[in-house]
Amino acid sequence: MDRIRDRDGFKGTSLAAPLACLGREAFCVAMTESLIRVENLHYIYSGASPVEALGGIDLTIRAGEYVAIVGANGSGKSTLARHLNALLLPTRGDVWIACANTRDEKRRRDIRATVQMVFQHPDSQLVAAVVEEDVAFGPENFGVPENELPPRVRAALDQVGMWACRQRTPHLLSAGQKQRVAIAGAMAVQPRVLVLDEATAMLDPAGRAVVLDVLRALHHQGTTIITITHEMEEAVEAERVIVLSEGRVAMDDTPRRVFTRADELCALDLDVPPVAALARRLGLPVCLTTEELCAALTARGPRVGAPSRINKVRVSEPQESIIRVEQLTHSYLRGLPLETRALDRVDFNVPSGAAMGLIGSTGSGKSTLMQHLNGLLRPQSGRVVVGQYDLTNPATDVRAVRRMVGLVFQQPEDQLFEQYVGDDVAFGPRQFGFAKEEVRERVRWAMESVGLGFDAFKNRLTNTLSGGERRRAALAGVFAVRPQVLVADEPTAGLDPRTRAEVLGILQRLHAEGTTPVITSHRMDDIAALCCRITALDGGRVVAAGTRREIFSQPDLLQAHGLDIPPVARIAQELRAQGWPIPSGVLFADELVAALGAE
């Protein structure tokens, strides 16, 4: 690492000093290629119990690099990101952006003009009520001359493909669109560096793919991209992957070399991309794309083996439906100028005991359908029958329906309102009028089933829990009522890989114990693991319904409706196209490995 600075080198007259400063910096910029330099960065979050988030980071990032920063929760990724645009200042050590020290208040504006950031939550970074005005917000703050503002806004919105939506209001946009607007807002400042702090965490696969395309294009144009992510498939896009662990750099190398060290990553609570995981299981050298996998397989040996049959577990024909939805139609804001039709003559059956998956791109009507299943929404036309209750009848006891059908919304941890965990979990049972001892028993059962020990957690303050614990506490709150059907909207959204696996396990256990789960998710691998029957929606209509193998054997149909198939199935499909004898309907890594005759 070059050490061009020579702090003590320039002494002299009062005139020489400022000139020397200028010269020194220009010299620095000219001599080093490092746009961002982090030296011995330490950061401690002050408070009742101080936490050392960063324990000595040394890093150099050159102009034009595409860097991915990964790490488990608490490894310091976000903290590091916020040092790059002077949102946080080091407790010890230095951060230099284009040779300006972040501690220097006079240079702060320049630093922020050089490094722009896009955050995780779409709603909390859009400031204006109209898209184009929000994109202009950044340049306005930096005093860009007024006649230059419209061309910049136009260029930025074009880069993300949102110019057509320039007059829309933020709250009517999808999460993916909001994030694209946020990126446009950052690019309108014309920064040299774009930092994305888990900017795709809240997006569905389609939204994420569009954002990745945008990043690729920006990188091509010379912007330095630094992306912080949980998704290893995104890290593969980068030229360089930095792995953080407990506030220090654990690995800093190309994606290929990093993902070769799968055991170390596992020890750090991290994944490898699905293709790489598969390659590893097959004993192949590390592969980052399916093409490489094919090539490596071919290199290894001829296409051998008779196509084996998948052991299809005979799904017994459903005896009875616990929920029946017939020709359901629903419109929001009926009679008002902004009316939208969310469901159009939907038929939906949930067989008792079968785990049901509901898939669809954003706006397909999944959430609306779910809210009909426990009477939050009443059928405007059509029928909804839950157990013996007909929800079309206004006199139906809606609360009885809600005892039978529990509903968990997205981000359920945002709904915790009691001070103590135990009280919050007890809310449901209490509302339904159970006796005190009964309530206590249910709360105990619910908390144990989500892995929050009853005695350990019942008196914890809700706001002292970690993100994963909060999610589980919210789940417990719905489980405590012991509903027969559990409807969960994106139960694993926004979670890191480890917590995601835990929640999946919880849902599987619940299913085994007799509850009927109805799950929506954007993650097809979760749906494949959990649900044996799937219904797909698009634009408020049912476009496909059947067993999971049936549905996921139709990738073209799904793609036409903005959906995808699980990663393993995708890999299997591509291998099949290359001539490998893989039976259709392969969904899981085990099956694929067996079909390739590797073991």
Next chain:
Amino acid sequence: MEDFELLRHVTIGQYFPTGSPLHRLDPRVKIIGVVALVGTLVTLQSASGVLIGLVITFALIALARVDVQFALGGLAPALQILVFLAVLQLVFGWSARVTNCHSLWSFWLLNVTTCSIQAVVVLLARFAALFLLTGLLTFTSTLSELARGIEWLLRPFQRVGVPADELAMVFTIALRFVPTLALEMEKLLKAQAARGANIQSGSNPVARTRQLLQVLVPLFINTLRRSDDLTAALEARGYTGGAGRTYYIRLHFQRADVVALLVVAALILGLFALPFGMFDQSVLNMLATK
């Protein structure tokens, strides 16, 4: 039946780009116009005057090509209270002027006088007009335009320490987040209903307060967390207050604006100058003598 669609009731803060002549006016003119009309309606004492004001307001809304029914819909929550107040005023006769009041109907303590009728009409018409006028501002101008307008109008006061741009920013953030928070509140209500809570309106005050707090607590917590994120986002995007900022929304004064100001001035003059007071008196006298 429960109604969770809060967005239906939030008519303030929604912008409708219908492209009407009102939309094209300079926001400063619109703000001044609305403020002047509001001031007029508040000081006018005569019922017929305020009614004319209400008619003018309806005309303006029609001119803006906004659906009048939708605009009035926002009044619905307040309706109960209004009607209650109106009945009180009508029957107990609390009115400003006590002169020339003929009693029309009397029973024990209840007393309906001509003055109280006048007062009730003024109350209802004024409230409706005020509500619609402020709505008109947001229907026809984007928040940034309004923020710009407010900021420009407050600028002369900066010398006395009023932070014009900062206040405009507060205003922008508030109105921008009303629909977002409405959706969030809706989600909270639904989640609690799903867990067995009874969200019917009209139950006793104690229960309603508790219900409200159950929703408000998470809303506040999430709002404070959101404020952390929003503050970081604002700072990251370079916002440090009003100094040194340029503006995307440009304000130009055009002929239409001058015309609009003149029209408003004429209306106000008319409202004050015309003898509405006498007109009222004669109508009420007619009622009294019948």
Next chain:
Amino acid sequence: MKLTVRQIVVAGLLGAIAILLGATRLGFIGPFPPLLPVSATIMHVPAAMGETDR
């Protein structure tokens, strides 16, 4: 009267909640006294929480 960015944001968001409570039925506590659209106790909560500002 210099406002920090954080104060601006908090004021704006709390203002939004106040407007929301007033515009929807929820801000009205009971039919009597029907004076303010938002009852005094409710408005104290945002003020109090806003002040426990870091």
